[in-house]
Amino acid sequence: AQSVAQPEDQVNVAEGNPLTVKCTYSVSGNPYLFWYVQYPNRGLQFLLKYITGDNLVKGSYGFEAEFNKSQTSFHLKKPSALVSDSALYFCAVRDMEKSSGDKLTFGTGTRLAVRP
Amino acid sequence: GAGVSQSPSNKVTEKGKDVELRCDPISGHTALYWYRQSLGQGLEFLIYFQGNSAPDKSGLPSDRFSAERTGGSVSTLTIQRTQQEDSAVYLCASSQSGQETQYFGPGTRLLVL
Numbered sequence: 001a002q003s004v005a006q007p008e009d010q011v012n013v014a015e016g017n018p019l020t021v022k023c024t025y026s027v028s029g030n031p032y033l034f035w036y037v038q039y040p041n042r043g044l045q046f047l048l049k050y051i052t053g054d055n056l057v058k059g060s061y062g063f064e065a066e067f068n069k070s071q072t073s074f075h076l077k078k079p080s081a082l083v084s085d086s087a088l089y090f091c092a093v094r095d096m097e098k099s100s101g102d103k104l105t106f107g108t109g110t111r112l113a114v115r116p
Numbered sequence: 117g118a119g120v121s122q123s124p125s126n127k128v129t130e131k132g133k134d135v136e137l138r139c140d141p142i143s144g145h146t147a148l149y150w151y152r153q154s155l156g157q158g159l160e161f162l163i164y165f166q167g168n169s170a171p172d173k174s175g176l177p178s179d180r181f182s183a184e185r186t187g188g189s190v191s192t193l194t195i196q197r198t199q200q201e202d203s204a205v206y207l208c209a210s211s212q213s214g215q216e217t218q219y220f221g222p223g224t225r226l227l228v229l
Contacts, residue, residue, distance in 0.1 A: 004158075032216050034216075036220070042222060043120075043207060043221050043223050044209075044220040045220070046217055046219060049216060049217060090158065090159065092159075094216065102147065102149075102164060102172075102211075103149065103161040103164055104149075104159075104161065104218060105161070106151075106158040107158055108157060108158040109158055
C-alpha cells in the first residue's frame with residue numbers, strides 16, 4: 001500500500017521569506033512523487049514531479065522539491081514567497097510497481113498563507 | 117490545447133436522486149481518472165481507465181457508484197440513490213500513455229440535500 005503524510009495543516013510565512021511545505025511518503029517499491037497546487041474553486045495544477053535522476057527537482061512558479069530516499073521525504077520549497085503563492089498544496093505518490101496500479105495517493109493538503 | 121473539462125461545474129440534488137457527472141479528457145490522453153475531494157480530507161481515488169483495458173474500480177466506495185468511458189474519450193461518473201455523504205468535489209484527470217503526470221479538470225461540486 002502507498003501513503004502520503006503532510007504533517008502541517010497550515011504554513012504561515014511572510015512575503016520574501018523562504019517557505020517549506022513538508023511531505024513524507026510510504027511505498028512498497030520506488031516512488032513517483034508529485035506536488036500539485038489548488039487555488040480557490042479551481043482544479044489541481046501540476047507543479048513538479050520526481051521520477052528518477054537528480055534529487056532536486058525544479059518546477060513551475062519558482063518552486064522546487066528535494067527527494068530524500070533515506071528520510072522518505074519530498075519537501076516543497078521556494079526561496080522567496082509571494083502573496084500569490086497562498087493556496088492549498090497537495091503532495092502525491094505513485095508506486096513504480098505496476099501491481100499497485102497507476103493511481104495517485106494524495107496527502108490531506110497543506111494550506112500556505114503568505115502575509116504581505 | 118484545451119485542458120480537461122468537466123460538467124456541470126455545480127450540481128445540487130435531493131437525497132435519493134441519481135446524478136451523472138461528465139469528463140472530457142485532453143485530446144490524445146489514453147488514461148482517465150476520477151477522484152473525490154471531500155471537505156477536510158484529501159483526494160480519494162475512485163476509478164481509472166487506461167485504453168481498452170478493464171478499468172481499475174478499486175476506489176469506488178459502494179455499488180451506487182459506477183463509471184464508463186465511451187470510445188476511449190469522454191467519461192461519465194454516475195451516482196445512484198445519492199446520499200448526503202456523497203457531497204464533495206469530483207475531480208477528473210487524464211494523462212498520456214507512458215507519462216506519469218496527471219492533468220486535472222476544474223471539478224464538479226456536488227451537494228446532496
